Amino acid sequence: MKAVVIPKYGRSTVLEVREFPDPTPGPSEVRIQVKAAGLNFAEITARQGLYPDAPKPPCVVGYEVAGVVDLVGSEVNGLSEGDRVVGFTRFGGHASLAVLDQSLALRMPEGMSFEQGAAIPVNYLTAHHVLFHIGHTHPGSRILLHMAAGGVGTAVLQLLQTVPEVQVFGTASASKHDYLRNLGCAHPIDYRSQDYVEVIREVLGVRAGLDLVLDPLGGPHWKKGWSLLAPTGRLVAYGLASAVEGPKRSLLRVARAFHAALLVTPFSLMNDNRSLQGVNFGHLWTETERLRPQFLRVMSLFEEGIVRPQIHRVFDFEDAAAAHRELEEGRNRGKVLLRPG
Ligand SMILES: NC(=O)c1ccc[n+]([C@@H]2O[C@H](COP(=O)([O-])OP(=O)(O)OC[C@H]3O[C@@H](n4cnc5c(N)ncnc54)[C@H](OP(=O)(O)O)[C@@H]3O)[C@@H](O)[C@H]2O)c1
Numbered sequence: 516m517k518a519v520v521i522p523k524y525g526r527s528t529v530l531e532v533r534e535f536p537d538p539t540p541g542p543s544e545v546r547i548q549v550k551a552a553g554l555n556f557a558e559i560t561a562r563q564g565l566y567p568d569a570p571k572p573p574c575v576v577g578y579e580v581a582g583v584v585d586l587v588g589s590e591v592n593g594l595s596e597g598d599r600v601v602g603f604t605r606f607g608g609h610a611s612l613a614v615l616d617q618s619l620a621l622r623m624p625e626g627m628s629f630e631q632g633a634a635i636p637v638n639y640l641t642a643h644h645v646l647f648h649i650g651h652t653h654p655g656s657r658i659l660l661h662m663a664a665g666g667v668g669t670a671v672l673q674l675l676q677t678v679p680e681v682q683v684f685g686t687a688s689a690s691k692h693d694y695l696r697n698l699g700c701a702h703p704i705d706y707r708s709q710d711y712v713e714v715i716r717e718v719l720g721v722r723a724g725l726d727l728v729l730d731p732l733g734g735p736h737w738k739k740g741w742s743l744l745a746p747t748g749r750l751v752a753y754g755l756a757s758a759v760e761g762p763k764r765s766l767l768r769v770a771r772a773f774h775a776a777l778l779v780t781p782f783s784l785m786n787d788n789r790s791l792q793g794v795n796f797g798h799l800w801t802e803t804e805r806l807r808p809q810f811l812r813v814m815s816l817f818e819e820g821i822v823r824p825q826i827h828r829v830f831d832f833e834d835a836a837a838a839h840r841e842l843e844e845g846r847n848r849g850k851v852l853l854r855p856g
Contacts, residue, residue, distance in 0.1 A: 517855060518575040518610035519835040524564035527839035532832045535575075538607075538614045542590040545615055547582040547600060550629035551829065552608045554851045555579075555637050555666075556756065557797070559843050565758075565769065568797045570606055577608025577853075578797075580615070581623065581632030591617045599623045601632035605800050609832070611855035618803040621810055624818050631817075634666070634824035634850035639813045640806060641796055642670035645729055645751045648809060649792045654679045656726040659715065659740060662756065663700060664691035666850050669825050671729065672698035676821050684715050684725075694848060712739050724748055732757040734772030741777050746788040750777075753794040825849025831856035 520533045540546045558576045561569035569576055581601040584594055594600065594617055602620030604613050623632050646652045656678065662668050663685025675681050676699060685700040692703035702718060704711045715725070724745030730736055731754030740750050758772035779791055799806060816822040827847040830838035831854060838851050 516610055516612040517832065518607075519577075519832050519853065520573050520575055521562050522573045524562065524572060527562070527836040527843065529562065530835045530839065532835070535610070537612055540586050540588045540591075540614045542588040543617050544588045545584045545591055545594050545600070545617055545620055546586040547580065547602075547613055547615060547620075548585050549580045549582040549608070549611055549613050549855060551581050551633035552577050552610075552613075552853045553579040553633045553637055554609075554838050554842060554853055556754070556842060558609075559839055562839065568795075575607050575609055577604055577606060577610065577613075579633055579636035580604055580608045580613045581629040582613070584620075585612075588617070593617070594620060594622070599629070599632075601627075601635060603636050603800070605797070609835070609853055611832075616803070618807055619800075619810065621814055624814060627817060630826050630829060630852055631824045633852055634826055635813060635817070635822065636810070637796065638666040638670040638824075638850065639674070639822060640809055641667050641753065641794065642674050643809045643813055644796075644799075644806075645753060645794055646671060646674055646727075648805070649794070650727050650729070650749060650751055652678055652681065652727060655681065657682045657719065657724075657745075658684070659711070659725050659728045659730075659743060660685045660700070661706075661730050661732045661736065662754075663687045663695055663703070664848060666825075666847075667731065667753075669698065669849060670822075672700055673821055673823060674816070675699060677816070684711065684718075686711055688845075691848060712743060715743055727751070729753070731755075733776070734758060735775040737777035738775065741779075741789070741791075744787075744789050749790045749792060751792050751794060827851050829854055 520531045560566040561576050584598045600620045602615040664687040683700045684702040686704045686706040689705040695703040725743045728740035728750045733755035734757040758769045827849040829852045
């Protein structure tokens with residue numbers, strides 16, 4: 516098989532395509548011929564050396580794939596050779612063959628393309644998890660969504676179509692505001708020219724607050740988001756994007772983000788009636804009984820027309836460096852995908 520390799524930390528130009536022996540699935544695993552694989556921000560930071568969970572270089576990353584089953588393990592039930600499936604890989608997805616645990620590989624609905632399939636797992640499971648599993652989103656919720664025009668943000672806005680009368684404040688650069696409005700975001704905020712705290716206070720009034728803050732930015736944004744919460748409000752922290760800017764790693768930026776972090780204690784949580792929750796999907800991998808029902812729900816919402824993965828562009832493995840740059844430079848509106856070519 517062939518795979519996109521991170522041979523060492525550095526700029527996107529370090530990426531290489533290399534040949535490897537074909538993998539063999541374990542008893543409860545399936546092997547699939549990958550037709551499309553998702554590229555995520557985490558994999559950009561893995562290449563930059565800023566993602567501690569990623570394997571050490573040389574390594575093959577990639578969390579999600581869609582393709583055709585070509586080998587099944589001896590204990591696999593319900594999946595067979597030739598099935599079109601979508602699922603999670605704990606790294607190793609940016610390859611022409613990938614091995615998946617059967618519990619996190621689902622047969623694709625008819626009408627779902629491989630590109631749509633590969634765009635679903637990380638973005639939509641994250642979105643579903645932060646909104647419903649831990650965010651307790653309810654009718655009438657007031658929500659601040661950062662990085663609203665990105666892959667997770669788009670998924671959040673689509674899934675919110677299942678909840679009546681939510682009011683969303685979404686941060687994104689101005690050129691993406693029409694895109695956000697079309698997805699039901701009532702208040703797009705240009706974070707480059709506006710202070711979102713001021714905008715939200717102006718709209719809601721100083722006394723009212725938010726029910727949910729969805730924050731993949733971290734650093735100083737945790738404190739700002741916390742200050743906007745209403746009693747019983749929740750802040751969900753799921754990223755540290757504010758510490759990653761530009762093509763190379765900067766430990767200084769990471770240190771600054773930690774320095775600016777929100778400090779809460781059980782006393783302050785209790786007295787403020789607020790909650791803080793973290794999400795790291797990479798660490799939820801083995802929690803299949805929590806993830807699989809959410810995955811099935813997302814697939815059924817695809818069939819209902821609510822989940823509509825936005826594909827930004829598909830790159831051949833040989834053009835993986837250009838794909839990385841597309842995400843790194845924030846040019847994407849929707850999912851960047853890789854394919855073996
Ligand atoms: N913890 C987890 O398990 C988990 C899972 C999935 C994703 N994540 C995290 O979630 C974040 C979003 O992922 P994604 O895949 O949706 O990213 P994405 O598709 O690459 O979208 C990122 C977009 O956010 C915008 N952006 C950048 N800086 C911003 C800022 N300061 N304020 C508002 N918008 C900003 C950029 O567009 P504009 O600047 O043009 O608006 C960029 O295109 C990443 O940090 C990722 O690591 C975490």
